[in-house]
Amino acid sequence: VLDMLVTAPIYPKYVKLPKDVTPPQITENPKLFPFFKECRGAINGSHITVYVLEEDSP
Numbered sequence: 001v002l003d004m005l006v007t008a009p010i011y012p013k014y015v016k017l018p019k020d021v022t023p024p025q026i027t028e029n030p031k032l033f034p035f036f037k038e039c040r041g042a043i044n045g046s047h048i049t050v051y052v053l054e055e056d057s058p
Contacts, residue, residue: 022036031058
């Protein structure tokens with residue numbers, strides 16, 4: 001089963017590797033870009049819940 005999942009046609013159709021490009025809607029928005037300037041993406045495909053402290057929020 002694993003061989004089937006990691007070879008064509010399944011793998012290239014359903015697995016999309018992340019791009020190292022920040023979308024323009026972030027880079028062109030002065031409200032967002034300072035916070036995402038050094039962002040490198042998800043770690044190990046995990047999403048980590050974070051928040052901005054009230055005194056640090058714009």
